[in-house]
Amino acid sequence: MIADAQPGHIDQIKQTNAGAVYRLIDQHGPISRIELSKRAQLAPASITKIVRELLEAHLVRETEYQEVGSRGRPAVGLELDSEAWHYLSARISRGGITLALRDLSSKMVVEEQLPLAAEHEEPLLTRILTEVDQFFSRHQRRLERLTAIAITLPGMIDAANGIVHRMPFYAVEDMPLGPALSSRTGLPVFLQHDIGAWTMAEALYGASRGCQNVIQVVIDHNVGAGVITGGRVLHTGSQRVVEIGHTQIDPYGKRCYCGNHGCLETVASTENMLEMAQQRLQLSANSTLRGQPLTVESLCDAALTGDQLAKDIILSVGHSVGRILAIMVNLFNPEKILIGSPLNRAAEILHPAIVSCIQQQSLPIYSQALQVESTQFFNQGTMPGAALVKEALYNGSLLVKLLQG
């Protein structure tokens, strides 16, 4: 095709092919050039050229290995060479920032959880930049070649331009986080909504590995979901969260920060759930929760030991979330639903409540074989950022930057 001969297209094809080869080496290495050519459906000459560039940049290396079913001499295969390349993966959540240095295989070198107060005289952007600077200087001796910064957070995000329009808990308006971090460090910055990136992390390394159709719901300070359909994250290219937290479930309910009333989040977020537990506790004389600090952990533990009030609170969260999930099951027909929540501590109470709603309220042929389970990662670690970097290597966008040096 003539269009393919245009320079922009050639660059795009080169990027896509390099990313595809890198992905195959990552997923199947050690792998021979012949096998790479078959799996990538690229001519041997193209494979030779791409592999040569990857070898010269020290992104892959050659290794001898015994091919399956062969008793002859060991073959020469390719595997990733990732230890000499680091990136920063950061996650901002309510009151804290987690910063981690990882190598290109996603292996963690060091991770720190630091406080990030919701209210402060300095703007959030300045504080984030300072935390990143200080993290790099604290770990300077361990730093290998830095490749990128990945950052995930809750809020309204323009992922393509690196802008955070709004955040819960922090006073933020159109914060240019991506451009600011990039001009400070000279590194490419990948920004994404926390739930969308977490959904990718579970698909790449966690509980939904190998699944093609998944709904991942997060019940925490915020309530939201990520959807994988046909092996692709829904809304790739923008904010990848599905805002189920702002679906109305009670028209006479509490006012939500989004401007509406009775959103799912106003009954199912951990803060709102604890507030409701506190109110009911004042009317209940015999709950084991009386006289101890009320936290998600203490609520779960009380429910697990049979406390009726605690159980009722968790069941009601399960039923509220389950109602919305039942609708989503009819829309997306997933093979698996993942629940990411500190309430998983009482999964044996929460999950059956969700499952019973789905079974009663969605199409039986869709819900029959559906699996509901906990996410592998928890809502603080930096694997969501790792998934963003992996994606940028696999689609070639970060890889070509590393190849150009």
Ligand SMILES: [Zn+2]
């Ligand atoms: Zn709302």
